[in-house]
Amino acid sequence: QSALTQPRSVSGSPGQSVTISCTGTSSDVGAHNSVSWYQQQPGKAPKLMIYDVTERPSGVPARFSGSKSGSTASLTISGLQAEDEADYHCCSYAGTHTRWVFGGGTKLTVL
């Protein structure tokens, strides 16, 4: 069982927007702004999409955005494209010893 809770799956049609939630606790998501999101295509390594809750690395489309409210972080993908179909994982800093906790991953299907 993962420390952070994500929906197992979400779906949307091309051009639509989808939001993936990531619920933690006051010890991880609620306590730190080191929340990141990773896209993982089948058989591939994860790819950083969002860091520090809202920041996008160079090369990541502006269609990807992140936010946080309390102990829940969210990833929103606007203007869905077929290539966005993948698994998405959230991650939060959780303190010195636990360090990082992840969600169980969400499978995004583009209809």
Added chain:
Amino acid sequence: EVQLVESGGDLVQPGGSLRLSCAASGITVSRNYMSWVRQAPGKGLEWVSVLYSGGATEYADSVKGRFTISRDTSKNTVHLQMNSLRAEDTAVYYCARDCIDGRCYFDYWGQGTLVTVSS
């Protein structure tokens, strides 16, 4: 260009040992925090261990006392020594850069190496 290349994954019996390696290029492992993250088949990601630039280490409770992270600065490589392996350690193990200059997130990942623990 940064590259992290893992090796060492294999099929091992329960109770056995394995040593994973992560060879880095484009970054100096001793100047970064380097982590191992694993993914069991069909499951989410799980942080395993970190090696801080200063040499200190941390481990997930699930591997504490069984796994040891280290580095070879001459080869710019990070290792994960895994002992007393269990079936639940079966996973793809990824090496990833964890922190640089106070910026903490996994921006570079290796391709992963598969560890299977089974009799």
